[in-house]
Amino acid sequence: MPRTLPEPSVDSFDLTVILSALADPGRRALMTALYQRPDPIDCSVLAEEADLGLSNPTISHHYRVLREAGLTRTLVVGRQRIVRVRRDDMEKRFPGLLQAVLGGE
Amino acid sequence: MPRTLPEPSVDSFDLTVILSALADPGRRALMTALYQRPDPIDCSVLAEEADLGLSNPTISHHYRVLREAGLTRTLVVGRQRIVRVRRDDMEKRFPGLLQAVLGGE
DNA sequence: TCAATTGTTTGACGCTCATCGAATCGTAGC
DNA sequence: GCTACGATTCGATGAGCGTCAAACAATTGA
Numbered sequence: 001m002p003r004t005l006p007e008p009s010v011d012s013f014d015l016t017v018i019l020s021a022l023a024d025p026g027r028r029a030l031m032t033a034l035y036q037r038p039d040p041i042d043c044s045v046l047a048e049e050a051d052l053g054l055s056n057p058t059i060s061h062h063y064r065v066l067r068e069a070g071l072t073r074t075l076v077v078g079r080q081r082i083v084r085v086r087r088d089d090m091e092k093r094f095p096g097l098l099q100a101v102l103g104g105e
Numbered sequence: 106m107p108r109t110l111p112e113p114s115v116d117s118f119d120l121t122v123i124l125s126a127l128a129d130p131g132r133r134a135l136m137t138a139l140y141q142r143p144d145p146i147d148c149s150v151l152a153e154e155a156d157l158g159l160s161n162p163t164i165s166h167h168y169r170v171l172r173e174a175g176l177t178r179t180l181v182v183g184r185q186r187i188v189r190v191r192r193d194d195m196e197k198r199f200p201g202l203l204q205a206v207l208g209g210e
Numbered sequence: 211t212c213a214a215t216t217g218t219t220t221g222a223c224g225c226t227c228a229t230c231g232a233a234t235c236g237t238a239g240c
Numbered sequence: 241g242c243t244a245c246g247a248t249t250c251g252a253t254g255a256g257c258g259t260c261a262a263a264c265a266a267t268t269g270a
Contacts, residue, residue, distance in 0.1 A: 016130050019206070023124035024228080044246080058229055060248055079237050079246045094209065100202040101124070129258080149216080160260055165218055167258090184216045184267050 005067060005074040005081075010089045013070045018094070021069040022101055026052050027062045031071060031085070035102040040075070040084035110172060110179040110186075115194045118175045123199070126174040127206055131157050132167045136176060136190070140207040145180070145189035 008014075022028055029050045034041065047059050054062075063083065066072045070089065075082040090098050113119075127133055134155045139146070152164050159167075168188065171177045175194060180187040195203050 015133070015206070016128060019124050019128035019133075020227095023121060023128050025121050026228090028120070028124075054228090055230055056247070057231080057249080061228075064248085081247070094205055096201045097205040100199060100205045101120070104199065125257095131258085159258090161217070162219080162261080163259055169218085186217070 002082075003076040005076060007067055007073060007086075008070045010070070010093055013089075013093045015094065017069045018071065018097075021065050021071060024062070024065075026050075026054060026058075027066055028102070030059075030062060031066065031098075032102045034072065034083065034085050035098060040082045043074070043081040043083050046083065107187075108181040110181060112172055112178060112191075113175045115175070115198055118194075118198045120199065122174045123176065123202075126170050126176060129167070129170075131155075131159060131163075132171055133207070135164075135167060136171065136203075137207045139177065139188065139190050140203060145187045148179075148186040148188050151188065 022031065029052060030046060033046055033050045043059075043063060052059065063072070063074065063081070067074050067083075070086060070093075072083050073086050075084075085098070087098065127136065134157060135151060138151055138155045142151075148164075148168060157164065168177070168179065168186070172179050172188075175191060175198075177188050178191050190203070192203065
């Protein structure tokens, strides 16, 4: 049974936190690559695809920021981390935001 | 003849700069108040309306950040600064973004 | 011309953040 | 159990940002 890393509830979404998370180019590159995919994906595969040129600790940090902002959900499967965009939750709270920010990149 | 303070062209809009500008609560409060208005307005009147509890230098700094991000246009009329949202330019470059960020506040 | 007013710039301070190397944690496989 | 490996955390460092007081600039009105 897969574990889920801590994440905020929809009600506690904070626009300042969300915009700060999306303001960083590296995190936005991760989000854009993730947003284009229909299905969840392995963290490291996505990071390699995004080709950020950052160290593992830094990438891990960025994933955490995205998750704690409520943008992503992370499942723990063995040594892997499977990540996905929280589309419905984001759409419910800030409709059109993800499309406006990530859609045109 | 009114002078216009320096601002970026639509082509040089940078999403990182725009999101960073909107990520600050004070600046977003200014933008939200400004976005709800159909017409341009005096900077200090808007700032008073937004009730930020910040010093004049800080407010002036925030206005500059918003302007240099391309979010606002500032006209110099005597000692006053008349500010407005660059709706069309923003819509052209990042459709739906302002509505998604400022519409629900 | 001069004083008052309004907005900006400068300089400084404290805080946060992005980043990395090294250490740590947890799982997989033997 | 033990080792290898993937991911996170810790600690440190450097850069950037928000903030304000003080100095500066520009306009108004007498």
